[in-house]
Amino acid sequence: xxxxxxxxxxxxxxxxxxxxxxxxxxxxxxxxxxxxxxxxxxxxxxxxxxxxxxxxxxxxxxxxxxxxxxxxxxxxxxxxxxxxxxxxxxxxxxxxxxxxxxxxxxxxxxxxxxxxxxxxxxxxxxxxxxxxxxxxxxxxxxxxxxxxxxxxxxxxxxxxxxxxxxxxxxxxxxxxxxxxxxxxxxxxxxxxxxxxxxxxxxxxxxxxxxxxxxxxxxxxxxxxxxxxxxxxxxxxxxxxxxxxxxxxxxxxxxxxxxxxxxxxxxxxxxxxxxxxxxxxxxxxxxxxxxxxxxxxxxxxxxxxxxxxxxxxxxxxxxxxxxxxxxxxxxxxxxxxxxxxxxxxxxxxxxxxxxxxxxxxxxxxxxxxxxxxxxxxxxxxxxxxxxxxxxxxxxxxxxxxxxxxxxxxxxxxxxxxxxxxxxxxxxxxxxxxxxxxxxxxxxxxxxxxxxxxxxxxxxxxxxxxxxxxxxxxxxxxxxxxxxxxxxxxxxxxxxxxxxxxxxxxxxxxxxxxxxxxxxxxxxxxx
Amino acid sequence: xxxxxxxxxxxxxxxxxxxxxxxxxxxxxxxxxxxxxxxxxxxxxxxxxxxxxxxxxxxxxxxxxxxxxxxxxxxxxxxxxxxxxxxxxxxxxxxxxxxxxxxxxxxxxxxx
Amino acid sequence: xxxxxxxxxxxxxxxxxxxxxxxxxxxxxxxxxxxxxxxxxxxxxxxxxxxxxxxxxxxxxxxxxxxxxxxxxxxxxxxxxxxxxxxxxxxxxxxxxxxxxxxxxxxxxxxxxxxxxxxxxxxxxxxxxxxxxxxxxxxxxxxxxxxxxxxxxxxxxxxxxxxxxxxx
Numbered sequence: 001x002x003x004x005x006x007x008x009x010x011x012x013x014x015x016x017x018x019x020x021x022x023x024x025x026x027x028x029x030x031x032x033x034x035x036x037x038x039x040x041x042x043x044x045x046x047x048x049x050x051x052x053x054x055x056x057x058x059x060x061x062x063x064x065x066x067x068x069x070x071x072x073x074x075x076x077x078x079x080x081x082x083x084x085x086x087x088x089x090x091x092x093x094x095x096x097x098x099x100x101x102x103x104x105x106x107x108x109x110x111x112x113x114x115x116x117x118x119x120x121x122x123x124x125x126x127x128x129x130x131x132x133x134x135x136x137x138x139x140x141x142x143x144x145x146x147x148x149x150x151x152x153x154x155x156x157x158x159x160x161x162x163x164x165x166x167x168x169x170x171x172x173x174x175x176x177x178x179x180x181x182x183x184x185x186x187x188x189x190x191x192x193x194x195x196x197x198x199x200x201x202x203x204x205x206x207x208x209x210x211x212x213x214x215x216x217x218x219x220x221x222x223x224x225x226x227x228x229x230x231x232x233x234x235x236x237x238x239x240x241x242x243x244x245x246x247x248x249x250x251x252x253x254x255x256x257x258x259x260x261x262x263x264x265x266x267x268x269x270x271x272x273x274x275x276x277x278x279x280x281x282x283x284x285x286x287x288x289x290x291x292x293x294x295x296x297x298x299x300x301x302x303x304x305x306x307x308x309x310x311x312x313x314x315x316x317x318x319x320x321x322x323x324x325x326x327x328x329x330x331x332x333x334x335x336x337x338x339x340x341x342x343x344x345x346x347x348x349x350x351x352x353x354x355x356x357x358x359x360x361x362x363x364x365x366x367x368x369x370x371x372x373x374x375x376x377x378x379x380x381x382x383x384x385x386x387x388x389x390x391x392x393x394x395x396x397x398x399x400x401x402x403x404x405x406x407x408x409x410x411x412x413x414x415x416x417x418x419x420x421x422x423x424x425x426x427x428x429x430x431x432x433x434x435x436x437x438x439x440x441x442x443x444x445x446x447x448x449x450x451x452x453x454x455x456x457x458x459x460x461x462x463x464x465x466x467x468x469x470x471x472x473x474x475x476x477x478x479x480x481x482x483x484x485x486x487x488x489x490x491x492x493x494x495x496x497x498x499x500x501x502x503x504x505x506x507x508x509x510x511x512x513x514x515x516x517x518x519x520x521x522x523x524x525x
Numbered sequence: 526x527x528x529x530x531x532x533x534x535x536x537x538x539x540x541x542x543x544x545x546x547x548x549x550x551x552x553x554x555x556x557x558x559x560x561x562x563x564x565x566x567x568x569x570x571x572x573x574x575x576x577x578x579x580x581x582x583x584x585x586x587x588x589x590x591x592x593x594x595x596x597x598x599x600x601x602x603x604x605x606x607x608x609x610x611x612x613x614x615x616x617x618x619x620x621x622x623x624x625x626x627x628x629x630x631x632x633x634x635x636x637x
Numbered sequence: 638x639x640x641x642x643x644x645x646x647x648x649x650x651x652x653x654x655x656x657x658x659x660x661x662x663x664x665x666x667x668x669x670x671x672x673x674x675x676x677x678x679x680x681x682x683x684x685x686x687x688x689x690x691x692x693x694x695x696x697x698x699x700x701x702x703x704x705x706x707x708x709x710x711x712x713x714x715x716x717x718x719x720x721x722x723x724x725x726x727x728x729x730x731x732x733x734x735x736x737x738x739x740x741x742x743x744x745x746x747x748x749x750x751x752x753x754x755x756x757x758x759x760x761x762x763x764x765x766x767x768x769x770x771x772x773x774x775x776x777x778x779x780x781x782x783x784x785x786x787x788x789x790x791x792x793x794x795x796x797x798x799x800x801x802x803x804x805x
Contacts, residue, residue: 173724175699176666177684180669180671201714204671208751209746224673225673226674227673227674293685297682298553310597310769540692543777544777544778557767557796559795560796561799562799592744593796594744594767597744597745599769617775618766618775619764619782620782621764621789623757623765625791628794631797
């Protein structure tokens with residue numbers, strides 16, 4: 001495991017100049033997305049622009065989505081660059097936009113989603129799958145935009161294995177106590193040839209539902225888009241609204257949010273550890289991890305009034321703050337349980353043997369697919385929105401809660417299940433340290449009042465699964481006209497089939513799934 | 526004797542005796558609210574109904590209709606009308622009849 | 638001879654017999670109709686050391702054919718209807734359906750083209766467990782009510798807090 005130093009700033013300015021040469025126009029006034037650098041691009045030069053950005057060191061496609069501002073949909077690409085985010089906006093007339101081949105692997109899921117919701121597609125001619133919406137959705141099924149002229153196809157990758165592979169549909173009702181999730185497993189008997197997934201049976205239409213709500217009303221649904229990341233998604237959503245309205249939470253409230261976020265990271269990593277033990281058939285380890293998980297959930301309840309930290313984040317700040325003395329004491333005990341269980345597991349050869357060389361992802365795959373979180377960090381990529389210079393969004397003078405308490409980005413080599421497990425354990429230790437520092441600096445349950453007016457804003461937070469992004473457009477009455485939620489699960493599920501295919505037998509799939517620790521709810525929303 | 530077994534014996538039993546005995550951890554759980562009917566005015570009731578994110582609260586004349594089953598214990602109603610709301614202390618809410626979870630709270634505080 | 642009284646008596650004896658059988662050994666199949674994933678975590682913790690549902694004679698089973706009780710989370714997304722009905726119909730009678738969590742009880746998503754809004758719109762629900770999420774203690778209480786081991790409190794609670802007391 002290595003600690004990684006963050007890189008120099010200035011990339012945004014260079015890129016804006018490059019894009020301006022391609023006819024791009026930086027927007028800084030009302031139409032801009034606050035919290036990011038916004039550049040309007042024309043469709044004619046969008047492909048070149050994307051090529052230029054994709055070729056810049058340290059640039060990563062963080063999201064792609066569309067919006068029906070006027071009659072023509074606007075296509076937005078959100079790029080993570082060294083010191084923040086760069087957004088390109090392009091109005092698309094007609095039903096096609098340029099083939100953005102540089103980002104095709106990283107953006108495939110988004111291209112399919114945009115096609116289903118807005119009817120526009122990249123000019124590649126290749127088939128797009130129906131991914132987000134259920135089959136047989138009629139013209140009147142609620143969409144964010146217009147129905148595509150041609151319904152999307154049900155295309156799976158061709159299986160060229162000499163006619164001996166068979167497809168094995170699994171789910172959506174699976175083993176007990178896990179979310180509904182449909183896998184198509186293509187196998188010759190042991191080896192995984194392909195895994196494809198559908199989650200449209202969990203599509204609740206959260207982004208559609210958020211339209212017309214105020215940030216306060218919308219936060220209730222944003223938290224429940226992926227409940228296991230309620231703090232992270234809630235924070236990203238609240239920060240997007242705050243950025244749009246030009247307000248920042250009081251610093252003590254920002255630290256309260258950070259304490260809640262780190263507690264959320266801790267309990268999710270404990271749960272992932274329990275799932276790894278269950279997947280490897282190690283009941284004692286599973287019980288030990290579950291004891292740690294239960295204790296961490298009780299710490300959350302005692303500190304913030306809810307086991308899963310719902311309702312802590314509010315637009316403008318935080319609604320509840322912990323008793324520092326009680327939290328410090330309880331957390332030390334709960335983390336001790338987690339650490340003892342982890343140490344015992346690391347000393348258990350039969351456990352470690354199953355994790356090593358299992359579910360391997362290379363750094364190149366992680367980069368090409370735009371993966372985030374522990375999955376990416378375990379391949380060696382230092383992708384973490386809490387790093388210095390990439391702190392959670394805040395307009396406050398001191399730059400946000402993490403600015404004063406530099407986070408060590410925990411990375412590992414190997415990209416296998418064991419590396420992901422090690423990253424999670426390292427992050428858990430970091431989280432405990434950070435919570436101590438935030439408590440020392442003081443937390444409070446305070447909210448800055450939200451001013452009136454409208455605007456667009458981008459918010460983000462580092463969930464246990466990786467970067468969460470939220471983009472909000474507010475009208476003059478302060479109501480949402482378009483909200484985009486992009487939990488970490490949306491980016492990382494696309495790495496799952498590559499990980500499963502790397503010389504694994506299909507009995508390794510539950511182990512790999514536990515090491516990713518994503519949710520179907522976060523992808524489907 | 527395996528090490529994990531010895532460690533387990535030393536830690537002791539963590540298993541709750543619930544439901545045979547009460548469990549202390551229940552004290553930290555979020556609970557649905559209870560309402561002080563004499564402090565509840567029509568205006569406070571309407572404020573609470575407006576901020577409730579779901580259908581848990583609605584008003585029918587001088588009755589606040591509280592659907593406990595729909596309540597997520599989010600606390601927005603308590604924030605909107607702190608005088609009229611108290612913690613109920615209840616988490617054992619399961620029932621065989623959905624309508625048994627719908628409670629009529631009389632609005633006795635007067636008001637418009 | 639009063640036919641409806643006889644029927645009521647037979648129904649009561651049948652219910653008591655079922656509760657008696659289920660009360661000793663109950664097999665539970667879970668069903669996620671669109672939850673946010675938190676209810677599932679609380680359900681998984683029922684088998685964890687702090688709660689250990691096995692000590693109460695409750696067991697999880699992945700096979701609907703083996704299950705007595707269907708524990709349902711989520712707002713019953715319409716795209717899931719077929720899977721939900723197949724799971725329910727695969728369970729042999731007698732069987733009990735328990736809807737758990739605010740989503741399943743209609744508290745989060747209204748009825749619209751995406752969701753039914755509550756589990757009762759598609760399946761015959763016998764026990765309702767509120768909460769967002771219901772904690773493992775609330776789930777243990779609800780399962781005990783479902784097998785007739787504990788009496789329900791909710792019908793007797795008023796949630797009116799006049800005087801010093803709480804919800805009673």
